[in-house]
Amino acid sequence: MIKYPTKKSTYQRQKTSVKNRGMNFEALIDETNTFYRFQKRAVIYKKPIPIQIVKVDYPDRQHAKIKEAYYKTPSTTDYNGIYKGYYIDFDVKETKNKTAFPLKNIHTHQIEHLRAIDEAGGIAFLLIRFVVHNTVHLLPIDALNNFLERAKTGRQSFTYQELVSTGLEVNEGYRPTFDYLSAVDTMIKTIKNL
Amino acid sequence: MIKYPTKKSTYQRQKTSVKNRGMNFEALIDETNTFYRFQKRAVIYKKPIPIQIVKVDYPDRQHAKIKEAYYKTPSTTDYNGIYKGYYIDFDVKETKNKTAFPLKNIHTHQIEHLRAIDEAGGIAFLLIRFVVHNTVHLLPIDALNNFLERAKTGRQSFTYQELVSTGLEVNEGYRPTFDYLSAVDTMIKTIKNL
Numbered sequence: 001m002i003k004y005p006t007k008k009s010t011y012q013r014q015k016t017s018v019k020n021r022g023m024n025f026e027a028l029i030d031e032t033n034t035f036y037r038f039q040k041r042a043v044i045y046k047k048p049i050p051i052q053i054v055k056v057d058y059p060d061r062q063h064a065k066i067k068e069a070y071y072k073t074p075s076t077t078d079y080n081g082i083y084k085g086y087y088i089d090f091d092v093k094e095t096k097n098k099t100a101f102p103l104k105n106i107h108t109h110q111i112e113h114l115r116a117i118d119e120a121g122g123i124a125f126l127l128i129r130f131v132v133h134n135t136v137h138l139l140p141i142d143a144l145n146n147f148l149e150r151a152k153t154g155r156q157s158f159t160y161q162e163l164v165s166t167g168l169e170v171n172e173g174y175r176p177t178f179d180y181l182s183a184v185d186t187m188i189k190t191i192k193n194l
Numbered sequence: 195m196i197k198y199p200t201k202k203s204t205y206q207r208q209k210t211s212v213k214n215r216g217m218n219f220e221a222l223i224d225e226t227n228t229f230y231r232f233q234k235r236a237v238i239y240k241k242p243i244p245i246q247i248v249k250v251d252y253p254d255r256q257h258a259k260i261k262e263a264y265y266k267t268p269s270t271t272d273y274n275g276i277y278k279g280y281y282i283d284f285d286v287k288e289t290k291n292k293t294a295f296p297l298k299n300i301h302t303h304q305i306e307h308l309r310a311i312d313e314a315g316g317i318a319f320l321l322i323r324f325v326v327h328n329t330v331h332l333l334p335i336d337a338l339n340n341f342l343e344r345a346k347t348g349r350q351s352f353t354y355q356e357l358v359s360t361g362l363e364v365n366e367g368y369r370p371t372f373d374y375l376s377a378v379d380t381m382i383k384t385i386k387n388l
Binding site for chain 2 (some may be wrong): 037040042043045047048049050051053063064065066067068069070071072074075076080081082083084085086087089113116117119120121122
């Protein structure tokens with residue numbers, strides 16, 4: 001159980017943080033989600049990795065040991081939940097590339113799932129971290145769709161500058177680490193015409 | 195990939211079906227969800243079982259074999275998704291008991307999660323199957339809360355008759371097998387005052 005400070009004075013904003021540079025991006029988003037749940041701001045979880053279990057040993061009732069299993073291809077994205085009554089669905093991506101994000105890093109099942117969620121009235125997007133620039137951006141599904149449409153005849157990636165101009169920047173802070181829900185607020189205002 | 199018939203004439207309603215009696219309830223709900231996605235009526239999935247992976251063999255890049263892993267306690271319920279723009283969250287329960295459903299069959303993390311979803315504006319419930327009666331009922335979180343409140347000083351279960359009167363019956367049919375979204379419609383009308 002993570003203990004969160006209750007005093008506001010302990011909150012400190014770091015415009016360009018060095019501490020999180022080496023850390024796994026998914027772990028930082030998990031940390032952010034735990035904080036959001038603690039604040040009762042949103043209930044968002046990462047889904048477990050789907051596994052095909054083949055062989056299990058039961059030395060006793062309480063302790064099952066899985067002896068043979070395989071990774072399965074997921075049907076959906078990794079994260080979903082509820083925020084301000086909206087169904088939220090996204091995946092998390094990271095690149096060490098400096099100038100562009102290759103579209104092949106986004107799998108077909110992820111694109112299809114995000115489109116289905118968007119059609120059903122949910123909030124669908126990607127969170128993309130450019131390690132070199134140490135920035136995180138929210139890319140809404142409609143902007144992703146435009147890049148995928150262009151890729152049918154043109155370039156198989158979008159540039160960092162395109163992400164900066166079409167995505168929504170996610171600020172890095174102390175708690176939460178990446179306040180992506182503030183970017184979601186902007187996205188909701190736009191797509192729900194609020 | 196399941197092939198669904200497109201002709202309406204192949205649809206047949208079975209008021210009291212025998213075919214599904216021996217089948218795993220979760221598998222029948224999974225089948226129902228696949229059909230709902232096919233119809234574009236809702237996007238609802240079962241979450242994978244959370245596993246703690248300890249040892250993996252990589253004979254080659256494509257074929258990772260998990261050699262040691264353990265079941266983890268889930269933090270949430272098994273099912274969630276989006277329907278009519280609402281965030282939907284539920285768990286599935288089955289009992290061979292004839293007269294009552296023991297509350298101990300509902301785990302603390304499931305109750306806490308369903309309450310958090312309800313507070314956040316989502317649609318939270320249980321789907322309960324009484325095998326002996328061959329019936330399925332949707333129990334909304336507020337009705338469950340009442341039974342849990344009573345259990346603090348009184349009985350540690352609710353009766354089948356109480357479930358019949360406070361829950362919403364789910365009809366069994368051909369496709370979908372258990373049309374629980376029709377019961378969700380009634381629940382939405384009630385809690386959203388529509």
